[in-house]
Amino acid sequence: MKENNRNGHIKAAYQGEGGAFSEAAARRMLGANVEARPYRSFDHIFEAVARGEADCCVVPIENSLAGSVHKNYDLMLEHNLTIIAETTLRIVHNLIAMPGTDFSEVRRAYSHPVALAQCERFFRANPQIEAVTSHDTAGSVREIIERGRSSEAAIAGAAAARVYNAEIIAEEIEDNRQNFTRFLLLTLPEHATKIATEPRGNERKTSIVFSIKNQPGALFRTLAAFALRDIDLAKIESRPIEGRPWEYSFYLDLVGDIREQRVERALAHLAEMTETIKVLGAYSTAGALEGRAINDYSNEVGRN
Amino acid sequence: MKENNRNGHIKAAYQGEGGAFSEAAARRMLGANVEARPYRSFDHIFEAVARGEADCCVVPIENSLAGSVHKNYDLMLEHNLTIIAETTLRIVHNLIAMPGTDFSEVRRAYSHPVALAQCERFFRANPQIEAVTSHDTAGSVREIIERGRSSEAAIAGAAAARVYNAEIIAEEIEDNRQNFTRFLLLTLPEHATKIATEPRGNERKTSIVFSIKNQPGALFRTLAAFALRDIDLAKIESRPIEGRPWEYSFYLDLVGDIREQRVERALAHLAEMTETIKVLGAYSTAGALEGRAINDYSNEVGRN
Numbered sequence: 001m002k003e004n005n006r007n008g009h010i011k012a013a014y015q016g017e018g019g020a021f022s023e024a025a026a027r028r029m030l031g032a033n034v035e036a037r038p039y040r041s042f043d044h045i046f047e048a049v050a051r052g053e054a055d056c057c058v059v060p061i062e063n064s065l066a067g068s069v070h071k072n073y074d075l076m077l078e079h080n081l082t083i084i085a086e087t088t089l090r091i092v093h094n095l096i097a098m099p100g101t102d103f104s105e106v107r108r109a110y111s112h113p114v115a116l117a118q119c120e121r122f123f124r125a126n127p128q129i130e131a132v133t134s135h136d137t138a139g140s141v142r143e144i145i146e147r148g149r150s151s152e153a154a155i156a157g158a159a160a161a162r163v164y165n166a167e168i169i170a171e172e173i174e175d176n177r178q179n180f181t182r183f184l185l186l187t188l189p190e191h192a193t194k195i196a197t198e199p200r201g202n203e204r205k206t207s208i209v210f211s212i213k214n215q216p217g218a219l220f221r222t223l224a225a226f227a228l229r230d231i232d233l234a235k236i237e238s239r240p241i242e243g244r245p246w247e248y249s250f251y252l253d254l255v256g257d258i259r260e261q262r263v264e265r266a267l268a269h270l271a272e273m274t275e276t277i278k279v280l281g282a283y284s285t286a287g288a289l290e291g292r293a294i295n296d297y298s299n300e301v302g303r304n
Numbered sequence: 305m306k307e308n309n310r311n312g313h314i315k316a317a318y319q320g321e322g323g324a325f326s327e328a329a330a331r332r333m334l335g336a337n338v339e340a341r342p343y344r345s346f347d348h349i350f351e352a353v354a355r356g357e358a359d360c361c362v363v364p365i366e367n368s369l370a371g372s373v374h375k376n377y378d379l380m381l382e383h384n385l386t387i388i389a390e391t392t393l394r395i396v397h398n399l400i401a402m403p404g405t406d407f408s409e410v411r412r413a414y415s416h417p418v419a420l421a422q423c424e425r426f427f428r429a430n431p432q433i434e435a436v437t438s439h440d441t442a443g444s445v446r447e448i449i450e451r452g453r454s455s456e457a458a459i460a461g462a463a464a465a466r467v468y469n470a471e472i473i474a475e476e477i478e479d480n481r482q483n484f485t486r487f488l489l490l491t492l493p494e495h496a497t498k499i500a501t502e503p504r505g506n507e508r509k510t511s512i513v514f515s516i517k518n519q520p521g522a523l524f525r526t527l528a529a530f531a532l533r534d535i536d537l538a539k540i541e542s543r544p545i546e547g548r549p550w551e552y553s554f555y556l557d558l559v560g561d562i563r564e565q566r567v568e569r570a571l572a573h574l575a576e577m578t579e580t581i582k583v584l585g586a587y588s589t590a591g592a593l594e595g596r597a598i599n600d601y602s603n604e605v606g607r608n
Contacts, residue, residue: 064549067374071421113417117375133437178547219540220524220531227524234550236523236542243482245368246538 007196008033012185013045013054019138019160021089025183026058029085029197042071046079049187056187056195057081062235063091064180066114072184073239073251076209076280081186083207083281085197091179093119095170096141096161097153103169108132110140111155119155122173129153141166182286197284204257205234207280211241211249212273219250225269226254229262251280258282311500312337316489317349317358323442323464325393329487330362333389333501346375350383353492360491360499361385366539367395368484370418376488377543377555380513380584385490387511387585389501395483397423399474400445400465401457407473412436414444415459423459426477433457445470486590501588508561509538511584515545515553516577523554529573530558533566555584562586 007030014022017038026036037054039045048054059072076083093115097106108130109116109123116123116131123131134140140154145164153169154160161168187195212218226233234253241247256263258279271277311334318326321342330340341358343349352358363376380387397419401410412434413420413427420427420435427435438444444458449468457473458464465472491499516522530537538557545551560567562583575581 062544064544065546067544070371133439135437176546178549180549182550216534216536217531219537220527223524223527227521230520232520233523235552236540238540238542240366240368240371242369242480245482245484246486248539 007031009035010056010195011035011037011054013037013039013048013057015039015042015045015059016136017139017142017160019141019157019163021091021137021157021159021181022058022060022183023138024157024159025060025087025089025181026185028087028089029058029183029185030056030195042069042075046075046081046186049081050079055191056084056185058183058185060181061086061184062182063114064178065118065176068237070239073209073237076186077249077278080189082189082192083184083186083283084192084195085185085283086182086205086286087185088180088182088286090177091118091174091181092157092172093137093155093174094158094161094168095122095153095173096144096156096166097169098145098148098150099165099167101150101153101167101169105150106153106169107151109153109155110134110144112137112140115155118174118176118179121175122170138163184281185283186281203255203285204282205253205255205285206258206263206282207251207253208267208270208277209249209251209280210270210274210277211247212275214247218273222250222270222273225266225273229266231256231262231266249276255285311335313339314360314499315339315341315358317341317343317352317361319343319346319349319363320440321443321446321464323445323461323467325395325441325461325463325485326362326364326487327442328461328463329364329391329393329485330489332391332393333362333487333489334360334499346373346379350379350385350490353385353490354383359495360388360489362487362489364485365390365488366486367418368482369422369480372541374543377513377541380490381553381582384493386493386496387488387490387587388496388499389489389587390486390509390590391489392484392486392590394481395422395478395485396461396476397441397459397478398462398465398472399426399457399477400448400460400470401473402449402452402454403469403471405454405457405471405473409454410457410473411455413457413459414438414448416441416444419459422478422480422483425479426474442467488585489587490585507559507589508586509557509559509589510562510567510586511555511557512571512574512581513553513555513584514574514578514581515551516579518551522577526554526574526577529570529577533570535560535566535570553580559589 012026023036045057049057062068110132137156138160141160141164144152144154232255237251238248316330327340349361353361366372414436441460442464445460445464445468448456448458536559541555542552
């Protein structure tokens with residue numbers, strides 16, 4: 001990752017605490033030297049980039065089991081950031097406790113609701129352990145270490161155990177190993193060329209969001225703009241429009257770059273039919289190497 | 305609601321605790337006499353119906369601000385229940401505390417993460433109050449009443465305050481009044497005719513779920529089955545397929561009844577193109593009277 005040394009001065013905002021999956025995603029896309037800065041909420045990280053406190057931000061956008069992180073779709077519509085890269089991590093959940101804790105002592109396991117839901121089989125097999133909702137995976141590790149009780153554990157990635165000098169007492173407790181999260185790297189359009197991201201897959205992707213009048217066949221006609229030009233759609237997602245109950249915006253990832261003529265023409269065609277349309281970014285698709293378990297990436301995740 | 309007295313023997317499962325929004329939705333669809341039974345999780349209520357412990361269940365499927373309740377889309381695919389009615393409630397959030405509590409004493413407000421997120425403006429205006437995540441809106445009211453501390457409040461609907469003899473100390477604290485939740489009533493196909501639901505809107509809706517091979521233009525071609533027959537789509541939602549990262553099922557609500565010939569033909573046409581297809585139910589759309597604030601429905605919500 002020699003070429004990424006130049007990102008040493010880059011500040012990348014992420015949601016969570018040291019050891020979060022988003023921090024690992026930031027290092028994956030920007031190299032080990034990037035200055036990864038934790039923030040409390042997704043709102044805060046978008047604002048940090050908008051006002052120049054951070055150069056870019058890394059957000060989870062979709063999990064292969066839980067689905068989309070809708071809050072971040074909404075924030076992309078609200079803020080004027082552009083997507084410049086994506087990456088995919090395999091999510092491995094571990095039961096993490098105070099060093100020396102015996103598994104049989106644990107009575108409560110704290111984590112983010114999504115992580116808890118992804119370990120249902122573990123909780124069914126261990127009814128003596130109660131699942132307790134908390135705000136953050138890595139943050140739960142910090143909290144149980146601060147309290148120092150052997151009856152308490154947290155569920156998080158291996159990096160969080162290292163960051164807080166905690167111990168993994170049960171590994172890979174997630175129900176389904178086909179558990180991947182896709183992360184996006186966003187920045188202000190004027191900074192897009194300053195940030196070095198590794199070239200990855202051979203393909204390019206373009207993300208857009210649009211809204212249409214609610215008429216029979218309206219969505220069908222908009223998709224024609226792509227189908228008639230053989231442009232593949234990687235994803236479509238509907239989100240409610242605030243203040244207009246049961247009307248939706250559509251987020252769409254298409255395979256192709258906005259600089260290709262057929263994509264340019266498809267977007268012009270689409271614009272004839274939409275009420276609003278916004279290009280969220282064009283970027284290289286996650287490469288084939290990605291999606292490896294984040295436990296394999298210990299070199300990428302450490303203390304700042 | 306005279307015609308609904310016959311639902312007195314009907315047991316309707318819902319997620320949450322007494323005073324939950326889902327309980328109000330159950331009474332709205334089934335009448336005041338229905339026996340509404342609280343369960344801890346969405347999984348539990350689907351299972352309760354599947355094994356005959358409850359006759360039907362009521363689940364939130366979509367909020368006009370937060371979007372879809374994806375867990376319930378997944379459970380509809382997993383279980384063989386059929387949708388027989390829908391209703392829409394306006395969601396009003398209130399700050400609820402021990403009777404006699406003064407607003408200035410409150411330091412923490414407990415609620416479900418979605419409710420907390422819908423009261424962001426309230427928390428910004430009252431920085432002395434910390435938002436604390438809990439599993440349930442109505443359940444938070446029960447818990448703060450059990451603990452009996454004047455520094456603690458919960459955020460929930462007005463019904464929860466009545467059920468637990470708590471006091472509303474700040475009303476309608478949600479950011480956006482265009483806050484509606486759509487609920488579905490589901491039962492086993494063989495019980496569908498035993499349960500009386502009020503006839504509502506003039507229109508019928510049919511809900512389906514299907515999966516397609518990931519090929520360019522695939523979604524476009526499936527939507528053609530409806531567009532070419534002037535069938536309006538009320539909603540489309542994509543959900544990840546478990547174990548097949550970045551492949552999706554599509555949930556679709558169309559305006560029309562499955563017994564209409566054009567709908568029947570559209571579904572036959574669709575089936576030519578899909579890998580799997582399942583009809584989730586056909587039902588009357590929510591009537592014009594619905595969507596009134598649930599605070600207005602005090603007669604519908606009481607102790608069982």
